[in-house]
Amino acid sequence: QKEVEQNSGPLSVPEGAIASLNCTYSDRVSQSFFWYRQYSGKSPELIMSIYSNGDKEDGRFTAQLNKASQYVSLLIRDSQPSDSATYLCAVCISGTYKYIFGTGTRLKVLA
Amino acid sequence: DGGITQSPKYLFRKEGQNVTLSCEQNLNHDAMYWYRQDPGQGLRLIYYSQIVNDFQKGDIAEGYSVSREKKESFPLTVTSAQKNPTAFYLCASSTLGGDQPQHFGDGTRLSIL
Numbered sequence: 670q671k672e673v674e675q676n677s678g679p680l681s682v683p684e685g686a687i688a689s690l691n692c693t694y695s696d697r698v699s700q701s702f703f704w705y706r707q708y709s710g711k712s713p714e715l716i717m718s719i720y721s722n723g724d725k726e727d728g729r730f731t732a733q734l735n736k737a738s739q740y741v742s743l744l745i746r747d748s749q750p751s752d753s754a755t756y757l758c759a760v761c762i763s764g765t766y767k768y769i770f771g772t773g774t775r776l777k778v779l780a
Numbered sequence: 781d782g783g784i785t786q787s788p789k790y791l792f793r794k795e796g797q798n799v800t801l802s803c804e805q806n807l808n809h810d811a812m813y814w815y816r817q818d819p820g821q822g823l824r825l826i827y828y829s830q831i832v833n834d835f836q837k838g839d840i841a842e843g844y845s846v847s848r849e850k851k852e853s854f855p856l857t858v859t860s861a862q863k864n865p866t867a868f869y870l871c872a873s874s875t876l877g878g879d880q881p882q883h884f885g886d887g888t889r890l891s892i893l
Contacts, residue, residue: 677820699878712884713823720879757822761879766811766830767838768882772822773806 674761675771676710683779690774692758693771695739701761702741704732706754707773713757717743782807786885787872792893793858793865799854803871807837812854813872813882816840825868829854830876858890866891 672695682688694702701720705713719725719732719741731744741760745752755773762769793799805812811830815823825838829848843862848850848854854873858865868889872882 703881712887715881715883717880754880764875766828766876767825768813770815770823772820 670741673758673769673771675756675758675774677772678775678779680774681777681779682748684750686748686774688748688752688778690743690745690756690758690776692741692743692771694741694758694760694769695737696760696762696769697739698763699760700763702732702734703759703761703768704741704743705757705759705770706752707757708754716756718769745776748776750778750780751775753778784871784873784885786795786869786882786888789886791890793890794893798857798859799865799890801858801869801871801890803854803856803885804852805854805871805873805885806852807873807874807884808851809884810851810876811874812847812848813874814838814844814854814856815870815872817870817887825859826856826869829871847868874878 674693697714704716707713716731719734725732728744733742755775757773758771787802787818813828814826824840826844827846829835832855845857871885874882
């Protein structure tokens with residue numbers, strides 16, 4: 670069974686701090702990784718996609734991928750109370766069109 | 781605007797009743813998916829389809845059925861065989877290739893009367 674694991678949290682950070690969210694996956698040959706944000710009662714919305722080792726930056730968000738360690742992370746700089754949500758990590762299983770989601774990390778940004 | 785439309789937003793099911801959740805997309809995506817989300821849980825795959833008239837079971841297909849008669853549409857029927865249907869149901873779509881993200885509809889919240 671392919672798995673994606675995340676710490677459920679909650680992860681609490683003060684406003685303006687950096688929030689670091691982590692995800693590990695078991696499928697060694699996966700190539701595509703995604704971070705989604707989900708507000709309570711709403712559907713997931715895509716924040717970042719990452720496919721290559723290293724960092725990818727988009728505004729206040731940075732995704733980091735380390736395929737050797739099977740690890741993908743999301744950094745949120747200058748965290749705002751509006752960033753308070755559950756962040757889902759998703760991996761596309763190689764050779765299929767199936768996406769496996771982690772259970773999500775709940776982030777609380779304290780004003 | 782391109783997007784995925786799920787309806788209804790809220791749905792109530794009586795004992796022994798089948799109910800159908802609608803999902804329509806105008807993104808010209810080939811692949812469509814149905815997920816179930818329980819409170820505090822991740823997304824679990826029910827069914828997915830890569831092409832018209834073809835679909836595959838996901839991890840929790842028992843008690844559900846789907847059809848894919850048109851590229852734009854992928855309705856999900858929750859049958860009376862699904863004994864615990866109360867959940868948030870999410871429809872998603874993506875282009876084929878496996879390297880593209882999924883896009884989600886707004887979801888349907890199903891409850892038992």
